[in-house]
Amino acid sequence: MGTRWKVPVLTQVMLILMEYINLKPRFHSNQSVAFALACYLAGLSSWRSFLPHSTLLYYYGRLSYVRYAVPLSGVYAVDETRVRLVRGEYYYLWVVRDVNIKGIPFFMLSSVRSGVHVLVVLANMEKAEGGARKVFNTRIDEVIYLHDGATAYNAFSWFNTRG
Incomplete structure (x- = not known):
């Protein structure tokens, strides 16, 4: 492996x-x-x-990575947690959690925190919303991302996403 x-x-x-x-x-x-x-x-x-x-x-x-559909409400909290090693190296664990339903539709691990990684989160969340739309016949009219205001989250404005 x-x-x-x-x-x-x-x-x-x-x-x-x-x-x-x-x-x-x-x-x-x-x-x-x-x-x-x-x-x-x-x-x-x-x-x-x-x-x-x-x-x-x-x-x-x-x-393991299991692809499954979770019901989504359109209000998500995005957070990155720094995982630090003893020698000063660190990585980021990105977690997206639905605020109303409490499900976790997406998470990933990266070595840096940047706007590109926020775009990866957005792209994968669109896939998760598409899966939820097919399985649960729900429609999400407005998507809101809640975050802590780090500069990496300025990438939300690149796609006119409310964050």
Whole structure:
């Protein structure tokens, strides 16, 4: 498998995602499951993990990318969380959450925070809205993005999006 992200970054991302989807392991701590998943994603064999092989693959399946439609209301809170390493490197975890329904239709990990990444969020949110439109027969007339005012969010004005 392998990835360009380092194990401490992946461990933090796994912990945040486990918290967001309310995943609570029964027999192992959150930290140990997150660390084992990060090692597995970084290239360690699932058989060499300190968790049982089937347990590791179960949690990997739970946190895998699954495409599904969630009902959307059109009011979204966009936030990026900085995940910092010991040596001063950091990455950003972008999370879009529906304010009214409390669902998370999109998240991503990036090494920088810029307007281009805001455009990636917008493009993927349009795809999520299209999926919700087909499945739930709903129409979103107005979309509002709530954010903290960082300069990267000026990209909303490039597409005349209310943010």
